[in-house]
Amino acid sequence: MIDFGPHAVFIIWSYLGTALVVALLIGWTAYGARTQKKRLADLQKRGISRRSASPSNSGDR
Amino acid sequence: MTDASLPTNWFSRLAHPGAFLSWSRGWVLPASLLTIMLFAVGLWYALFNSPADYQMGETVRIMYIHVPNAWLSQMVYGLMAVSAIGSLVWRHPMADVSMKAAAPLGAAFTGLALFTGSLWGRPTWGTYWEWDGRMTSTLVLFLMYLGLVALWRTFEGQSRGTRIIAVFTLVGSLNIPIIKFSVDWWNTLHQPASVLRAGGPRMPGEILTPLLVMMLAFTVLFFTLHLVAMRTEILRHRANNLERRHVSARGASAARVKS
Secondary structure (H helix, E strand, O other): OOOOOOOHHHHHHHHHHHHHHHHHHHHHHHHHHHHHHHHHHHHHHOOOOOOOOOOOOOOOO | OOOOOOOOOHHHHHHOHHHHHHHHHHHHHHHHHHHHHHHHHHHHHHHHOOOOEOOOEOOHHHHHHHHHHHHHHHHHHHHHHHHHHHHHHHOOHHHHHHHHHHHHHHHHHHHHHHHHHHHHHHHHHOOOOOOOHHHHHHHHHHHHHHHHHHHHHHOOOOHHHHHHHHHHHHHHOOHHHHHHHHHHHOOOOOOOOOOOOOOOOOOOHHHHHHHHHHHHHHHHHHHHHHHHHHHHHHHHHHHHHHHHHHHHHHHHHHHHHHO
């Protein structure tokens, strides 16, 4: 195991805390994107689409 | 006017939400992969391939995550301020999207700067916190970010709200030079500028390399998240508009049936 010196606990908690928050940020961002795409897909399935959307251009990409 | 044709001029491609959605799709995966690679290299240097500092020992490794987060906390606010100007002066549609997407990200990075700084301060200075210029102004910045996130939620879907938020964002940007120069203006525990300063950085290469790689890694991480968040915001607008139009169309046809 690497020796991080007498204050290793501070180093480890800094990195762990940062990793956790970054992971949550990535997860939250990805989840938000998926949710909105799903919403648009559901609307399109119900026949509600944008005026400018042609059949080949689904408008949600 | 041509129908459904996307603008070709480069500035219009940036400004038009539909064009933005179209060109940005191809950037998400490469940006994500670049982020992963930069963090892999940065963490390798930060944890395994750099020396301890002669004064603060191994705790210098906290600098490799604290400084990037502190840099991001200010850079993201700067980006929001520029977007605010674009929103107020030019009513640029992507400027609103950019501001809204950046706020929660900036709040998270500022929170991390405070958290890692606190954990670095305890072994280095003997205290988790000090009410000095740098730390106090960064705490104020964190509270500003949270305030802006709350304002965005309050004014969801109202264009008038965007102007108010843009004004608040610009007023708050006065804090950024205060944070940057606080270590020069006032007595502080915090060390003075050692990277972005006149005369260049004054750190040895073995310490500067992991720092710069980690700063780049965090910056690319932010831009990747910001890109995805902006795309999400445009999709949310579209879904909201479709639902609103559908509801009002149903209401109109129901009224016709009644009469």
